[in-house]
Amino acid sequence: MSSLFQPAGPGQSASPILEKAAAILAPVITVAPCLSEPLYFMAQVLYLSGNFDGAQGNLQRCIELDPEWSDAHLLLAQIYLSQGQYAECSQSLETGVSHNFKMRxxxxxxxxxxxxxxxxxxxAEATQMLRMCMSLPEMKRGAATGGKADTLSVSERVSVYLELxxxxxxxxxxxxxxxIIQDAIHAFRDTPEEIRIVVANADMCLSKGEVEMALSMLRDVKPNQPYYIEVKKKMADIYLKVRKDTKLYIACYRELSEQLPGAHTSLLLxxxxxKIQEVFSCNSDQ
Structure with a gap:
């Protein structure tokens, strides 16, 4: 199944599950190098582990073996997108469509x-695409999927709402x-992805100048909830850029490092x- 999951970031180690998956797939690919599915799943593993070059190599081999396989073209496009290579991403999408028109x-x-x-x-064109996506049966909560490969996960359905x-x-x-945000709150209440909608709602409050309301929403997110790191980063950003409060900015990252100790949060701190040193340096030069 295609996925828009995000790869590991700087300072984040690959999940043990990914390492185990790679260990299982590697001998299969060695024994049967012309099977496209193991190559595709290895590409997913490599992408999520942050190995973009390895993932692209596996996907190119997949496409050589089965040019009509939409999932391979879409994952390749997602890899290009995550690296900001928009021309290559578009080319990958259009190549996929040229082999399988139903991919559209x-x-x-x-x-x-x-x-x-x-x-x-x-x-305008982007909005039109997302409205088309919103009209699909797959966007309905609890829609029957029947094991179809083109169904959307909860995370991906939330992405459609938030992008729109x-x-x-x-x-x-x-x-x-x-x-749209209110519809998303209603549709995804009590799911792990609810926090992403909270963050988007906070952004909307900020755009209207309702800073305290935005911070209040974000403060309600607890360390054991999904996307806690993203929430604290958002709060820190508000304290620094809107409130101009460097102490509360640093306090957000200190709290992150204390609540979720590890290489990634230490790097963020x-x-x-x-960044604070840069701010002070810029201010002293003025």
Whole structure:
């Protein structure tokens, strides 16, 4: 199944599950190098582990073996997108469509294409893509999937809502964007992805100058909840850029390092101290 999961970031070690999956797949690929599915799953593992070159190599081999396989083209496009290579991402999508025209109806195609269009300034076209995606049966909560490979996970359905809300905001359609966020809150209440919607809602409050309301929403997120790191980073950003409060900015990263000790949060704390030094240096030079 295609996925828009994000790869490991700097300072984050690969999941033991990914390492185990790679150990299982490697001998299969050695024994049967012409089977496309093991290559595809290895590409997923490598991508999520942050090995983009290795993932791309496996996917190119997949596409050589089975040019009509939409999932391989879509994962390759997602890898290019995550690296900001928008021309290559578009080319991968269009190559996939040239081999399998039905790929244009694939929800991942619409989502990735919309992301590329947004990054290249084509907001109206991006919005149209996401509205098409929103109309798909796969976007309905609890929709029967029947094991289809083109179904969307909860995380990916949330991404569609949030991308559409952001596009509407960028286009000045604040009322419509607010409605999309409210629909998302209702649709994904009590799911692990609910926190992402909280963050998006906080961003919307910030755009309206409601800083304290945004911070209040974010403070309710606890360390044991998903996306806690992203929430604390968002709070820190508000304290530094909006409140101009360097102490509370650093306090967010200190709390992160204390609540979730590890290489990644230590790296984030170190980066935060360096950023504060840069701020002080810029202020003293003025």
């Amino acid at each position: 109806e694939h929800p991942f195609y619409l989502l990735i294409k919309a992301k590329v269009l947004k990054q290249t300034g084509k907001l 809300a952001e596009l509407l905001m960028l286009n000045g359609e604040q009322h419509e964007a607010t409605k 170190g980066d935060a101290y360096m």
